[in-house]
Amino acid sequence: MTTQTTTTGLLPGLLPELEVIRADFPILERTLAGGLPLVYLDSANTSQKPQCVIDAMVDHLEHHNANVARAMHQLGAESSEAFEAARDRVAAFIKAPSRDEVIFTKNASEALNLVANTLMWATGDLALGKGDEVVITEMEHHSNIVPWQLLTQRTGATLRWFGLTEEGRLDLSNIDDLITERTKVVSLTWVSNMLGTINPVAEIAARAHEVGALVVVDASQAVPQLPVDVVASGADVLVFTGHKVVGPTGIGVLWGKREVLDQLPPFLGGGEMIETVRMERSTYAGIPHKFEAGTPPIVEAVGLGAAVDYLDHVGMDAIHAHEQAITGYALQGLATVPGLRVLGPLDVTGRGGAISFELDGVHPHDIAQVLDSRGVAVRAGHHCARPAHARFGVQSSTRMSSYLYTTPGEIDALVEALAYTRSYFKVG
Amino acid sequence: MTQELDTLYQEIILDHYKNPLYQGLREPFEAEVHHVNPTCGDEVTLRVHLDDVDGVLSVRDVSYDSVGCSISQASASVLADLVIGKPVTEAMAIHAEFLTLMQGKGTVQPDEDVLEDGIAFAGVARFPARVKCALLSWMAWKDATAQSQQGSTHGG
Secondary structure: OOOHHHOHHHOOOOOOOHHHHHHOOHHHHOEEHHHEEOEEOEOOOOOOOOHHHHHHHHHHHHHHOOOOOOOOOHHHHHHHHHHHHHHHHHHHHOOOOOHHHEEEEOOHHHHHHHHHHHHHHOOHHHOOOOOOEEEEEOOOOHHHOHHHHHHHHHHOOEEEEEOEOOOOOEOOOOHHHHOOOOEEEEEEEOEOOOOOEEOOHHHHHHHHHHOOOEEEEEOOOOOOOOOOOHHHHOOOEEEEEHHHOOOOOOOEEEEEOHHHHHHOOOOOOOOOOEEEEOOOOEEEOOOOHHHOOOOOOHHHHHHHHHHHHHHHHHOHHHHHHHHHHHHHHHHHHHHOOOOEEEEOOOOOOOEOOEEEEEEOOEOHHHHHHHHHHOOEEOEEEOOOOHHHHHHOOOOOEEEEEOOOOOOHHHHHHHHHHHHHHHHHOOOO | OHHHHHHHOOHHHHHHHHOOOOEEOOOOOOEEEEEEOOOOOOEEEEEEEEEEEOOEEEEEEEEEEEEOOHHHHHHHHHHHHHHOOOEHHHHHHHHHHHHHHHOOOOOOOOOHHHHHHHHHHHHHHHOHHHHHHHHHHHHHHHHHHHHHHHHHHHOO
């Protein structure tokens, strides 16, 4: 396989020690059927894991495994310490003012559902009812659509949507019509998982705060590739998932301002989230434990802690620059494929590393199948963003997504495989 | 790897994909169903028209409108070609045979006398992610046929 070594000098912004980074990810060395090297361009779906994350999880299971906060023995103390240390690391990674504002969930979907559900039960300022409005956008992942549909249907509130421009950016021309005194919640993605668009979250949050609305940010695609400061972002609540930031599956993060989290009622009831339980009624623990009923994902938290340490060590500014360089190179390469149309911004400025596209005459499923036969792993389908696909008049698309280990040579392999796909299906 | 790919994309499949048979929605029909594949977004709207032919309840027409990949599109074409004109009981037997083939993980030898062009899908059974593509219209047809029969019972 060709690597970046021949092109590194030509692409400003690439991580200088890309071969060293790649060596940290054991899976990148494997081959596929037919002895083909793996060209993994599906990192927006899930990222690969560096050895240090795998080792941290194995070490925990081999040497420190016990339940947290319940076991009065040495292993219990070690496990609790490892779990809470992971919270400290995540808090530092996203620059959370307080570690207690970092809640571990199962994934980003659960974190968004936690917010939407507890808002349904909220009283006082946060309560929703008829005449109130929730504003989302047409580029949301289904996990940032359906919980708000459920919330508005169940409370009688109205769900409203930011539209998209032809270029795949948020249409902010009617922001003053959309965000009004009636708006109670504005929930949006920071970076689109389909279009790659980076949204002006702080600007929209400022407008939302003028009318007293709560700002929820889905940062599932942002935290992997942008330096994140939760306070500067303008969010009141921000969520992301562990497995897209080189961590394991099974763990997500909900960060929220203390005053918001304190005001929201509990979500799941059970062990760990209580203060005292009596038969007539219970009282609840403070944050973060108030929202962490039951045995949490302990080894997953340990893995996530190691993951954000790894990203910190490489540097999020450097990772962002690398993604920009690769994305720009990919946009140039894809532009050379006849009949290919990119859905989303064509300018690398203000966009992330996910690029969705259509190819005339070949269905995305068939594209993905042919690419797979060449060792190139991409995603095909609606990427859990059907409204955004509908906006562009397509049923599905093919998506390539890069990460800190992606080389220009892998982009070349994709472009070559797309040319092969066209010849295989005899188009053009 | 091209060889592996060719077991999936048989010429017969690509032919049906490029020139689908019985495509479009027609009247009359007793039942219309809309089936989707939620993981990929493929969709089919399918109508079934059943009628007595010499005292035997038969498939008079299957018409459809679908969006999807080559496998799902070709499969709808092959389905319509196979079942139109057959008694419902025989068409259901063909359905069962196709289902067995698709769920056989590549171990089932297809019977060309029963499945005709449908044998081209034997290779699809070896790609677990694509089996649902091949079955989309077949499941829709079974659903619509069951509804048609209920309808005809009610209607006398």
